[in-house]
Amino acid sequence: MVPPLALDIDGTLTTPSGRIDARVFELLPEWDAPVVFATGKAFPYPVGLAHFLGRPEFVVAENGGIAYAQGETTVLGDPTAPRAVVEAFVARGGEIGWGDGDTVNRWRETEVALSRDADEALLREVAAEAEGRVEVVDTGYAYHVKSPDVSKGRALEHVAEALGLDVDAFVAVGDSENDASTFAVAGESYAVANADTTARDAADVVLNEAYMDGTASVLATLRERDDRGE
CATH class of the missing domain: 3.40.50.1000 (HAD superfamily/HAD-like)
Structure with a gap:
């Protein structure tokens, strides 16, 4: 088989x-x-x-x-820390980058995905301040902010x-x-x-x-x- x-x-x-x-x-x-x-x-x-x-x-x-x-x-994932990190990223001038509607994240339950046009350096800086509660994964199509145990x-x-x-x-x-x-x-x-x-x-x-x-x-x-x- x-x-x-x-x-x-x-x-x-x-x-x-x-x-x-x-x-x-x-x-x-x-x-x-x-x-x-x-x-x-x-x-x-x-x-x-x-x-x-x-x-x-x-x-x-x-x-x-x-x-x-x-x-x-x-x-398996908890969205609390990822969402908080992305909120802090946006508050510091970052942009999620998907435009109006954001269908990329509309049905997303456990993480947040940002366009690869987003400011990666700022995103990783803000994520590092979460002290291990999130990680940023670059899939080549988006930056995903998620729990590190997922x-x-x-x-x-x-x-x-x-x-x-x-x-x-x-x-x-x-x-x-x-x-x-x-x-x-x-x-x-x-x-x-x-x-x-x-x-x-x-x-x-x-x-x-x-x-x-x-x-x-x-x-x-x-x-x-x-x-x-x-």
Whole structure:
């Protein structure tokens, strides 16, 4: 049987322009094992992706702040300190950067995400004053202010337990520093070619192909192994 998957979304299931690659809709609906979407996005986004793929909604959202499987939501992150830090950042002249509406944070429950146009130096300065109660993670798409004890890897462990699986049965694919914790607990891990240094260093394999090209190559390899009975 093919293994269960833990897949990041942005930079992993997308094109270089940030769109969901059409091959997601060809390769994932019929994958014969659980697929967990593990993302920095707010909870509704990976749930929506699973829904439109016709797959069970197995989700790690907000960099591990929320885990969802078998109809149960587990909130692992506390938004109190992250929100206070961002309020202090704004009070000192910083801007969150998403413009009117801010749909990036509207449904976000456990952390705050800021545009990469935000003043990173000021943000990290304010975060440091919180004395270890928050950390800032640069995913390449946003700066996430979150609790330091929250991670995708920890949340994946919760989802695996809910599914009755060992977490090291999973194959993980990702591209960013927030995927390093997933790589640490999964049995096998791949960083796509566009991955940042932290993800590359944490992965078992760094792929030659970038974005969905890399992820598709992993899925093809896993299918071939299954066909050979390995």
